[in-house]
Amino acid sequence: MAGLPSAETVDTARTYLEAYGRMRLIREFETAMHRLFLRGEVHGTTHLYAGQEAVAVGVCMALEPGDYVAGTYRGHGHALAKGTPPEPLLAEMLGRVTGVCGGRAGSMNVIDLAHGLVGCYGIVGGSIAAALGAGFSAARQGRVSVAFFGDGASNQAYFHECLNMASVKRLPVVFVCENNLYAEFTPMADATAGADIAARAGAYAMPAATVDGNDLWAVRAAASDAVDRARAGEGPTLLECRTYRHYGHSKSDPATYRAEGELDRWRERDPLTLARDRLLAEGVTEHEVAAVEQATTAELEQAVENALAAPYPDPSTERATEYSP
């Protein structure tokens, strides 16, 4: 096993099998979201994470339950990877009272403090600042704070101001850029000078790595290094995870701007397929993999059924206060 990152030696295939199950859960969750959106059960808009599962799951494998995560408006995967159960998450998408935020937040703004999810951010780059702030708390609590954000957010002032401040203050923050090559509808080449987001960390004296964001093992290894550094008091890291979203930016976007064949080429490197193949190659049996897949499907089907059966909040009994007392 020489030459592999240290994390590889301590993780068993079983750990990765469990992580593969979590990736499957995210994929099936988003497939259900797509179906439920077309049925009119998901309101407004939604941004699907399918294709990027290895990033959220690989990073969260490196975290402890008490660590903080700030996700994006494409945040269902971040929540599920950090431990939010699928049923209250789905119920939130459906606007039901059993939702993780009681139906008050919706798809873009999920908060689940019990699982360390400080929020998902409808403003591009908002997660970067939230994780910076959580980093001040994390430093005192022996924890680590993670920001997920896209390549588009790397052009927001948030990115530059917060990476600078995190570096100056040596905060335990891991900045995870999910570079899916499109800032909403606009290709990276038309929006991001230099085409190398990881390189921007150099200007802030921060270690960085460019990672194959579709490779669960690669993401996990890079994240472990960054988390170890953060927990040791050695400051923040920027990870640029190259990946691809299977759907358009949002439900109003058919993604006609993509070059012919581009999606097909990325589907050949589907992170779920890559993970499954590697698990089998490393000795996990087809039977074990299938058992995890079946359990995941059953869990998600039950979540959908329960969420759809849950009531909407009743405006006549909804108790809300403007302020915390």
Added chain:
Amino acid sequence: MSGLEFRAAIRDALAEELERDPSVVFFGEDVAAAGGVFKATPDLFERFGPDRVFDTPISELALAGAAYGAAVTGLRPVFEVMFGDFMALAMDSLVNQAAKFWYISREQGTVPLVVRSAVGAGGRFGAIHSQTHGTWFQGIPGLKIAFPSSPAEAKGLLKGAIRDDNPVVFLEHKRLYSVTGPPPPAGEEVIALGRAAVTREGDDLTVVSVGKGVPDALAAADALAEEGTSVEVVDLRTLRPLDVPTVLESVAKTNRVLAVEEGPRTGGWATGLLGVVAEEGLHDLDDAWILATDETPIPYSPTLEDAFLPDAEAIAASVRARLGVAA
């Protein structure tokens, strides 16, 4: 002169709360080693150390985001945005995240942060270092906005703001920093946010204001008293929540109300306040009007800026004209 200086009241409130609660932290641009550009925060860095009191880059967007992220994970951050005008750069995390967290999370957690800024005109700082940003935030549910009018109130309100579990926008008028007054009276060492105060009792007219407008109204009331007009002065203390009942109670007694606002009438707090007073207290009203600033940016030249501001003389003149009495 003995007594409590406004800037010392700010520092004392911070020092006492930093001492009392280890989760309180204080940061901003030039606030720690330098003690603040208005010298409102000296010695805190030396006393509490760099983990509790620290200087930051000039990054208002990140400062507000950092305060919000820290507040939802266990700290009670107080941060300074040097001039209120710079709050335009800090709005996203305050308006879109901090203000909404309690509600949209379905009360999973609170956002105990305070953002302090120097505000107001009269210092010859020009159009972009003189604004009062309270009304920029007044229409945002979930935020509180405090605006003290005296040293005692500055100390009590800042301590109240730091102990409040909601995000608070805290305004400090530049022309009050050097004002000296008595320390907080018993029972007002910590002032809970959301209650106005009747600062002077009177019978003929209620003048409502906030911040620097309160001492101006009190000075005008002194002059008018000598002429036989009895003025009641209501100090709002917070712009959100707005203590309408205290204003209505005063108006029920005096039947006339003048709202004095350092800021434009359009979109100002005075228009909103008098709207509610009309809606709920029309039967008590003989007259209601507003003294505000012109609908232009704040001018620089001393002659223009002095004419722009509603000072004590302008308040007294407005009352005389409206009541039809001579000086």
